[in-house]
Amino acid sequence: MKSKNGANDREKAILVGVRVRDDDQWRLDSSLDELALLADTAGAVVVERITQALPQLNAATYIGSGKVNEIAAAAKESKADLVIFDDDLSPVQIRNLEKAVGCKLVDRSALILDIFAQRAKTATAKTQVELAQLEYLRTRLTRQWTHLSRQHGGIGSKGPGETQIETDRRLIRDRIRVLKGKLEKIDQQRATQRKNRAEHTRVSLVGYTNAGKSTLMNALANSKVLAEDRLFATLDATTRVTYLASNKPVLVSDTVGFIRKLPHRLIESFKSTLDEVRESDLLVHVVDITHPGFEDQIRVVNETLHELDAHTKPTLMVFNKIDVVHDQSLMNGLRNAFAPDVAFVSAASGIGLASLKEHLVDLMERNFVEVHVELPVSQSQLVSHIHRVAEVLEEEYDYADDDSGAGIVRLRFKTAPHHHEDLVPMLERHGREARVQ
Numbered sequence: 549m550k551s552k553n554g555a556n557d558r559e560k561a562i563l564v565g566v567r568v569r570d571d572d573q574w575r576l577d578s579s580l581d582e583l584a585l586l587a588d589t590a591g592a593v594v595v596e597r598i599t600q601a602l603p604q605l606n607a608a609t610y611i612g613s614g615k616v617n618e619i620a621a622a623a624k625e626s627k628a629d630l631v632i633f634d635d636d637l638s639p640v641q642i643r644n645l646e647k648a649v650g651c652k653l654v655d656r657s658a659l660i661l662d663i664f665a666q667r668a669k670t671a672t673a674k675t676q677v678e679l680a681q682l683e684y685l686r687t688r689l690t691r692q693w694t695h696l697s698r699q700h701g702g703i704g705s706k707g708p709g710e711t712q713i714e715t716d717r718r719l720i721r722d723r724i725r726v727l728k729g730k731l732e733k734i735d736q737q738r739a740t741q742r743k744n745r746a747e748h749t750r751v752s753l754v755g756y757t758n759a760g761k762s763t764l765m766n767a768l769a770n771s772k773v774l775a776e777d778r779l780f781a782t783l784d785a786t787t788r789v790t791y792l793a794s795n796k797p798v799l800v801s802d803t804v805g806f807i808r809k810l811p812h813r814l815i816e817s818f819k820s821t822l823d824e825v826r827e828s829d830l831l832v833h834v835v836d837i838t839h840p841g842f843e844d845q846i847r848v849v850n851e852t853l854h855e856l857d858a859h860t861k862p863t864l865m866v867f868n869k870i871d872v873v874h875d876q877s878l879m880n881g882l883r884n885a886f887a888p889d890v891a892f893v894s895a896a897s898g899i900g901l902a903s904l905k906e907h908l909v910d911l912m913e914r915n916f917v918e919v920h921v922e923l924p925v926s927q928s929q930l931v932s933h934i935h936r937v938a939e940v941l942e943e944e945y946d947y948a949d950d951d952s953g954a955g956i957v958r959l960r961f962k963t964a965p966h967h968h969e970d971l972v973p974m975l976e977r978h979g980r981e982a983r984v985q
């Protein structure tokens with residue numbers, strides 16, 4: 549990793565954060581702490597932090613002109629290579645600020661995109677990141693183009709810049725089309741894989757970046773997914789089988805971590821990876837209880853789940869890293885707040901894993917749907933299918949008195965919501981179904 553090399557070849561960065569109206573200082577500080585981690589992950593070394601409280605934002609430069617001068621002076625003084633803004637800026641604001649400050653300037657989204665680009669390993673992740681980057685670039689080019697065309701506007705003034713930008717835009721558009729096509733193929737492959745695994749109950753590990761999802765996945769499934777003390781160690785979904793208390797296997801998926809102000813286009817580009825979350829039966833929301841801002845992180849994860857339309861899924865809250873925390877009253881408070889669907893673990897040392905599995909079974913049982921159905925015995929294939937995807941609690945055959953072999957089978961079974969959805973049309977066609985909550 550670049551950032552582990554000597555400090556000399558690392559870019560020097562100044563961080564800038566803004567507090568608007570009633571944002572509190574603590575929240576700004578913790579957001580800047582996180583921005584510093586992001587900068588480090590991207591390979592830069594932070595030389596200074598500059599903050600400003602503003603009654604309202606400046607359309608042209610985001611911050612006030614006095615602050616712009618202060619940043620310019622600080623950049624000169626510390627020989628900074630770049631300035632990183634904690635909020636997203638418009639292309640115009642970036643251009644104005646770069647001119648005034650005299651060095652490269654990036655916003656939070658661009659920084660996150662850069663990290664994703666550096667860290668993407670799998671073909672899927674690389675394709676998703678490239679798409680997000682091009683979408684980001686495209687919005688910039690569009691506006692720049694408007695700006696240039698106004699500058700050089702008028703008859704006979706078609707400047708070379710404009711032609712170049714038009715060519716760039718076309719190239720970007722073409723490339724975006726190719727990447728979207730690639731992702732569509734990946735989506736189809738993944739959908740087929742998911743169909744092949746459809747008999748299993750599916751659980752996704754979700755949570756803030758660095759919460760310990762991959763470590764937990766490794767502990768649950770005995771796997772060796774990369775887990776490290778870096779933001780965005782995982783950029784693609786990995787799925788493994790694990791066994792809970794019951795003899796039915798479940799599929800656990802480790803996914804990309806969430807972060808405050810995750811660029812929207814990244815979420816869209818990561819659709820293939822995040823479909824895993826959307827199509828799960830249950831979620832395990834992993835929280836780093838040692839992080840001072842873990843409550844904020846929970847909120848950010850919940851908001852992102854909302855954006856993915858996965859916020860209504862049955863969720864087990866799992867507070868991780870309890871090997872480091874010994875605050876009993878904090879844990880009691882959390883247990884009460886999230887009861888009954890809460891567990892405390894140390895994924896790294898294995899503490900609490902048995903209890904986590906019990907909680908997961910419990911959550912599953914409470915959210916699974918119980919079905920009573922009567923089917924003609926001739927529907928033996930459907931009956932076998934039910935045995936595969938559900939836990940059959942009762943099964944009773946009733947044959948007609950004649951020798952025709954006709955008769956009915958009464959079944960009572962419990963199954964995951966997604967199996968129930970698939971089964972309903974089949975059951976409606978062949979039997980009389982009664983759903984019991």
Ligand SMILES: Nc1nc2c(ncn2[C@@H]2O[C@H](COP(=O)(O)OP(=O)(O)OP(=O)(O)O)[C@@H](O)[C@H]2O)c(=O)[nH]1
Nearest residue numbers: 758759760761762763776777780781782805895896
């Ligand atoms: N002390 C302690 N550290 C842990 C525990 N679980 C994970 N960690 C550490 O937390 C860091 C992040 O762990 P990961 O499993 O990579 O976290 P992640 O949620 O997968 O992170 P991303 O993939 O970046 O979103 C690593 O340095 C782990 O060793 C734990 O139970 N206790």
Ligand SMILES: [Mg+2]
Nearest residue numbers: 761762781782
């Ligand atoms: Mg991970």
